[in-house]
Each structure stands twice: as structure tokens, then as C-alpha cells.
Amino acid sequence: MNIIITGLITGSMLALLAIGFSLIFGVARIVNIAHTAFYMVAGYIIYYLSIRLGLNVILSMLIAVVAVTLLGLLAYKFLIDPIREHELAVMIATIALALIFQEVTLQIFTGDYLSVYFLIKGYFIIGGNKVFYQQLLTFGVVLVILLVIWFLLMKTRLGLAIRSTAEDREVANLMGMNESRLAMITLGISVALAGVTGAVIVPLAVLSPYMWTEPLILMMAVVVLGGLGSIKGSFVAAYILGFTEALVTFLIPAGAFLKGPVALSIMILVLLIRPEGLFGIAFEEER
Numbered sequence: 001m002n003i004i005i006t007g008l009i010t011g012s013m014l015a016l017l018a019i020g021f022s023l024i025f026g027v028a029r030i031v032n033i034a035h036t037a038f039y040m041v042a043g044y045i046i047y048y049l050s051i052r053l054g055l056n057v058i059l060s061m062l063i064a065v066v067a068v069t070l071l072g073l074l075a076y077k078f079l080i081d082p083i084r085e086h087e088l089a090v091m092i093a094t095i096a097l098a099l100i101f102q103e104v105t106l107q108i109f110t111g112d113y114l115s116v117y118f119l120i121k122g123y124f125i126i127g128g129n130k131v132f133y134q135q136l137l138t139f140g141v142v143l144v145i146l147l148v149i150w151f152l153l154m155k156t157r158l159g160l161a162i163r164s165t166a167e168d169r170e171v172a173n174l175m176g177m178n179e180s181r182l183a184m185i186t187l188g189i190s191v192a193l194a195g196v197t198g199a200v201i202v203p204l205a206v207l208s209p210y211m212w213t214e215p216l217i218l219m220m221a222v223v224v225l226g227g228l229g230s231i232k233g234s235f236v237a238a239y240i241l242g243f244t245e246a247l248v249t250f251l252i253p254a255g256a257f258l259k260g261p262v263a264l265s266i267m268i269l270v271l272l273i274r275p276e277g278l279f280g281i282a283f284e285e286e287r
Helices: 001-030 036-054 057-083 086-111 133-155 155-166 169-176 177-205 213-226 230-251 259-274
Strands: 123-126 129-132
Touching: 001 036, 001 129, 001 133, 001 155, 001 177, 001 213, 001 230, 036 057, 036 086, 036 177, 036 213, 057 086, 057 177, 129 133, 133 155, 133 177, 155 169, 155 177, 169 177, 213 230, 213 259, 230 259
Parallel strands: none
Antiparallel strands: 123 129
16 A cells, blocks of 8 residues: 555656656757756745745645746746757756755755645555545645646647647747747746646655755656657656656665666666657657
8 A cells, every 4th residue: 555655646746747847848849957946946935935934835835836937937038048949058057057946945944854734634544554635635636737737738729739839840830839939838837837746745745955856867767768758658657657666665675765776777778678768759850
């Protein structure tokens, strides 16, 4: 039961992060290394508003998601957009941005481990294992968010534009789509997903200025396993790695220290056997 619950929650967290990352990569070929740093910032905003200022936790979460989304849009406008055509420069710039977030957080909150209260307390027991109501709430909220993202991408004109641009930017431009504006909107959705991930996971997590690094490794492994730019691939691969991490943690001695190496090993293996991932396709310029 511990493996099932941990696998579902970890997979859900990775799915939200990886889908957001894949969205902006698919539309604008932006490799946003700071993606998980936005997730960390959202967690600290929730902690500050709910614990230090005493605001309602749900209100704090909503404010955090909006604040992180605005921060992401500003980062795109003034940092990423001017150098967007140089992919390596964008990658370096987003690494620098993530490190800035880390150091600012470290200066404000120090390196102490912090936490936020559960939204719903209590638990029930299945097979001798505790299952907390907060864990079920987190999983349920993630499923709702994933359904909303699916509806946005598959049933709306904006979703059609995002999928079309991800398929072929040049054709999308020829069809009259404002690719630059669409990239900014997509990055806003992407960062909002990172903020939402921080909001739904923070009651179950321990806050640290370095908490963005481990999800980054796992998220990159998910994206490579599922296929670069593939939303469906990110979803499936997230749960594959989520359950893999749970199995490693609970079944192998000192397995908690092996989560990162196992994820990276899977990523390298997939790159060697199937570089485009499970559901990805080779980019035109690589054929």
C-alpha cells in the first residue's frame, strides 16, 4: 500500500511538472531548467502567507499560483524572449534563474526545513498501512487538474493552436498564428502548472532551498522517457518513474538515496535504445 500511494503521488507530481515542461518545449523549443524552481517558489510563498502571515491555506495557494505565473511571464519577457532563438543561451539563462531563486530563498528563509499544515487531517488503515486523507486529496486534485489540461488542449481553440504550433511552427505562422504571443501564453500555462504542483504537493513535502533539484532530475527523465514534447508520453512516463521510485525506495536498502541515479539510468538507457522516447517522434531537422 505504501508503494501504491507513494507511486501515485510521485507520479502525479511528475506528470504535472513534465506536462508543463513539455508544453513550452513543444511550442517554442524552450528548455526551461528553472521549471522546478518555480515549483519551489510557490511552496515558499504558500508557507510565508499561511504560516507567517496567518492567511487561509487555500487562499495562500491561489495567490502563490498567480504570483508564480506572473513571475514566469516576466522572466519570459525580459530574459528568455530576447535570446529565444539561441537554445543553449536559453538553457544557461534558465539555470542562472533557478540558482537566483535558490539563493534568494536561502537568504530569506535560511536553510532550515519547513512545512505547511495538512488541509485535511486524519487517516484510515488498509492492510496495516496508514493512508492519510491529505494524500487522497492531493491525488484527486491532481487528476482534476490533468483533466482540465486535457480539455484545454483537446477541446479549445487555444489548445488546437498550441498543438498545431508544437507540430510545426513554420506552418502555424503561415496559417496566421502569432507564434511569439502563443509561446508567451504557453509559458504562462507551463509555469502555472509548476505553481499548482507546488500548491498541491507542499502539505506533503518538506521545504528546502534545494528542493527543486531532485524533481528536475526526475522530470527530465520523464520527458526523455515519454518523448520530447509529447504530452501523452509525459503522462505515462511520469507514472512509470513514480512507481519505479517507490519500488526502489521501499524494496532496496538505502533506496531513498538511489532514486536519482535510477531515474538517470533509465533516461540514458532510453536515449541509447529509442532516442525519441516512448511516444515522441524524431524532429524534422534530425531526419
